[in-house]
Amino acid sequence: MRTGLAVVLTVLTVSGLAAQSVPADYVRSFFGAVHVDAERMRFAGPAGATWSRLGVQWPRHEPERDVYTFEDYDRTVAAARRHGVRLLPVLAQTPEWASGAPAGAAMRHRYPAAESELDEWREYVATVVDRYPDVEYWEIWNEPNIDWFLRADANHREYVDRILIPAAEVIHAHGRKVVAPSYTLEWPLDVWPLKERPARHSYNVASAIRDVDRWLAYHDAWRHIDILSVHYSKGDTEKPMLPFGENMMPFYDHVHERWIATGRLDGIWNTEEGLTAEEAGNAGFVALEPWEKEPYAQWVARYFVPVLHWAIGHDWTAPDRYKVFWYHMKHGPSGKGALTPTNLLERVGEEVRLSETGRAMGTLARLLTEGRSRVGLYDGPVEVGLGLFPTDTAAANYFAPYRFRSYAFRLDDDVLVAAWLDLPGIELLDPTVSTIEAAVHGLAQTEDLRVSVVHYVDGTEMPVTDLAWAADGTLRIFVPRIADPVLYLKVEGAAR
Numbered sequence: 001m002r003t004g005l006a007v008v009l010t011v012l013t014v015s016g017l018a019a020q021s022v023p024a025d026y027v028r029s030f031f032g033a034v035h036v037d038a039e040r041m042r043f044a045g046p047a048g049a050t051w052s053r054l055g056v057q058w059p060r061h062e063p064e065r066d067v068y069t070f071e072d073y074d075r076t077v078a079a080a081r082r083h084g085v086r087l088l089p090v091l092a093q094t095p096e097w098a099s100g101a102p103a104g105a106a107m108r109h110r111y112p113a114a115e116s117e118l119d120e121w122r123e124y125v126a127t128v129v130d131r132y133p134d135v136e137y138w139e140i141w142n143e144p145n146i147d148w149f150l151r152a153d154a155n156h157r158e159y160v161d162r163i164l165i166p167a168a169e170v171i172h173a174h175g176r177k178v179v180a181p182s183y184t185l186e187w188p189l190d191v192w193p194l195k196e197r198p199a200r201h202s203y204n205v206a207s208a209i210r211d212v213d214r215w216l217a218y219h220d221a222w223r224h225i226d227i228l229s230v231h232y233s234k235g236d237t238e239k240p241m242l243p244f245g246e247n248m249m250p251f252y253d254h255v256h257e258r259w260i261a262t263g264r265l266d267g268i269w270n271t272e273e274g275l276t277a278e279e280a281g282n283a284g285f286v287a288l289e290p291w292e293k294e295p296y297a298q299w300v301a302r303y304f305v306p307v308l309h310w311a312i313g314h315d316w317t318a319p320d321r322y323k324v325f326w327y328h329m330k331h332g333p334s335g336k337g338a339l340t341p342t343n344l345l346e347r348v349g350e351e352v353r354l355s356e357t358g359r360a361m362g363t364l365a366r367l368l369t370e371g372r373s374r375v376g377l378y379d380g381p382v383e384v385g386l387g388l389f390p391t392d393t394a395a396a397n398y399f400a401p402y403r404f405r406s407y408a409f410r411l412d413d414d415v416l417v418a419a420w421l422d423l424p425g426i427e428l429l430d431p432t433v434s435t436i437e438a439a440v441h442g443l444a445q446t447e448d449l450r451v452s453v454v455h456y457v458d459g460t461e462m463p464v465t466d467l468a469w470a471a472d473g474t475l476r477i478f479v480p481r482i483a484d485p486v487l488y489l490k491v492e493g494a495a496r
Contacts, residue, residue: 021376021410022316024369030308031365032088032325033344034272038072040329040345041079047344047358048365052080053088053139053271053325058124059095059109065120070131077132088179088271088325089132090139091125091167092149100162101151110151112162121163125170137320139179139229139271140167145211146184156214160221168224177226179269181215184231185248186276203234203245209254222264227320228255231272236306237291238405238420244290249310256314260321267321273303274327275342288341296341297360297457298420298485300326304364305418309407312377326361356457363459367416367488368409378408380442384419384487388437389476404487408440415440415491422485438477438489445469446493451477456486464489 032051036044044052054076062068073089080087093109094100098121100114101107113121129138144150144159152158159181168178185208212230216222233248252268259265275292292299304324311322331345331352340346344358354362368375387401406419417438451464466478477489 020313021374022312024372024375026316026319027375028369029319030323032323034325034328036329038075038079041083041085043329043345043354044083044085046354046362048362051086051088051325053090055092056089056128057093059093062095062124065097087135088137088139089135090142092141110149112158118162118166122166122170125167129171129174129176137177137179138171139182140164142182143184143231144181156218160218164221165224178224179227179229180225182229182271183212186232203248205246205248205250208251226266228265228268229271232276233270235303237302249306252310269323271325272327273324275299297356300357300360301364301418301456301486302420305407360457363457367454372411374412376410378410378415382406382408382417383439384417385437386433388439413493417489419487421487434481436479436481440475440491443475450492452490453479454488454490456484456488
């Protein structure tokens with residue numbers, strides 16, 4: 001240690017409470033996963049998921065008029081209760097006998113119910129909501145802004161008038177809450193005909209804001225919605241998204257300012273997040289997004305952490321105001337291409353277990369919440385980078401220090417820093433630089449310091465003993481350069 005103090009693992013005394021914080025239970029409930037059914041419910045806890053989003057499709061559960069089959073969903077509801085997981089059912093699709101599809105149309109379950117069958121849609125919703133009285137939130141349809149899931153001439157009008165409002169009126173009459181419209185930010189379009197797709201323009205902040213506002217404003221749809229649901233915001237990936245798209249965090253700012261802070265909506269949930277794909281026409285989804293490179297488990301932190309950090313700073317006054325659900329709790333290749341990196345599970349021989357992605361999600365959830373009472377934003381400036389503390393002015397990198405994107409949390413009396421270590425330009429730095437440097441400001445000095453690096457996948461801790469206090473009270477931390485793309489730096493301590 002550079003100051004000569006005796007250091008074991010990690011301790012600092014933090015001066016004052018974080019400016020903004022929430023109960024740790026809010027953060028535990030922030031983590032969800034998609035497709036956690038009865039068979040996979042045992043993996044929810046180890047993956048850090050306290051919520052399961054799972055479809056309760058009308059064609060499957062009422063294949064014939066007034067003939068209901070709910071046995072499989074009953075098992076999932078029972079398993080969720082045993083494992084302490086809350087359910088977000090997705091009411092979606094239309095059976096053949098009720099479909100409003102034109103004669104001869106394919107994929108008839110993707111159309112809303114015929115006008116003459118809207119009462120049957122209401123009846124189905126009432127039947128399901130009555131059957132599961134412990135389920136508080138209900139999502140209505142999946143990604144209706146793309147015609148893969150909703151076939152219509154004007155998706156927002158068809159969705160609001162013939163799907164959302166009829167179902168929401170039933171759900172609210174039962175004293176439950178509506179999550180909608182499950183809008184995917186990958187394709188901010190009103191209509192998306194399969195054979196007339198425009199050049200890809202995904203992750204465009206302006207078009208996403210414009211379209212979501214239109215969906216919420218049409219016939220005052222927002223009055224029928226409690227929680228806005230969107231898909232694939234991709235957190236704050238910063239420069240790696242360009243030129244393929246934009247940082248979508250300003251979208252969250254807009255939703256908060258216009259819809260949440262004004263009291264119109266109670267919150268925003270990202271009900272599908274994870275590794276998605278470039279679209280290749282009718283051939284299906286065949287490749288990961290250009291920036292989604294290996295190791296794939298890194299994207300758990302990159303997609304969860306920025307949204308969580310944002311949420312804590314934006315009036316998180318109710319436990320269910322903000323959430324993110326990872327897609328998905330499955331193993332094996334997807335039906336639309338081998339997108340196995342997004343899977344939270346993997347099969348090894350006869351054993352099904354958490355994948356690296358699943359383990360990374362569980363590690364992040366536990367690191368933030370295990371044994372904690374409050375989670376907040378750390379209000380002292382934090383920097384992570386290379387060349388922050390120049391010692392050799394002849395070295396080129398010290399003339400232009402490189403700062404990694406980082407986020408800092410206050411966990412009771414501890415500080416957790418998450419930083420991304422492989423941003424564009426890193427390959428231009430001197431490969432002989434062997435130390436990552438971190439500066440944590442606003443700490444009270446103590447002789448019993450403990451600092452550690454936590455592995456982002458398996459959660460193992462490596463003590464850091466190379467520390468120094470600057471004259472201004474900044475703690476300088478020197479971490480041996482690691483190959484991992486994500487750095488979790490934990491600084492533990494007792495507050496004054």
